[in-house]
Amino acid sequence: MSGDPAVELLFWEGCPSHPEALEGLRRILREEGVGTAVELVEVTSDEQARRERFPGSPTIRIDGEDIVPPGEGDPFSLTCRVYRTRDGRYSPLPDPEDVRAAVRRAA
């Protein structure tokens, strides 16, 4: 599909959540009929984290937009990212419904 969005998953190897994030992202793309491949971007230094505006691992961007925009003043560094699920719990992964909503907006 030529109109498929560009999907990136930025990750830092020091945080163990990215394989699960990638698996969930691919599943949602499949379920939503989006055929685009996920581009994996490994962030390996704080300098690269600042350059990439990487607020933590994992970060998912669709067409360049973070699916969960970081807060104002959140630092860019090699860290595990803290998400909140829709029912308010802390999680190392974005809520799957937030991922799905972002995919639907872009597709």
Next chain:
Amino acid sequence: MTAIGDRAPSFTLPDTDGHDHSLETPAVVVFTCNHCPYALAWHERIASAARDYPDVRFYAINPNDAERYPRDSLEAMRERVASEDWTMPYLRDDSQDVARAFGAKTTPDIFVLDADGLLRYRGAPDADHLDPSLDASWLREALDCLRASEDVTRPETDPVGCSIKWKR
């Protein structure tokens, strides 16, 4: 590095008010922090276990390099304790010596010590940080075994979480 059956290292560390706490056993020593989503996701389950086992001392220890991770600074720890219901002292391991002596790897990383100070369980609170219904079942299982003076049935699991942020 402390292995199952070893005597755990003693420590004295300051809490967020500057009061020193020395290890007393039986105890649960939890290496944890503010910035890690795994530590945050599991925190309430561990706090709940601390409420349910008043005969066991619980210690939360933050060993992370606060210079690189400002969300783990003493000030940030203090703010968290002030705004949440903490059931255990939140201690600062600024030198990282205690984390090193225990061989802690992640936040969280849990060490259960019996009345003699011997390590009886080490690892994760339960099998899934995303499932609050598990309620720190591995930790509780170890504490129940201690209470019953039995061998811990599952003495070791893989700690899961963010790597400890060692000073460079």
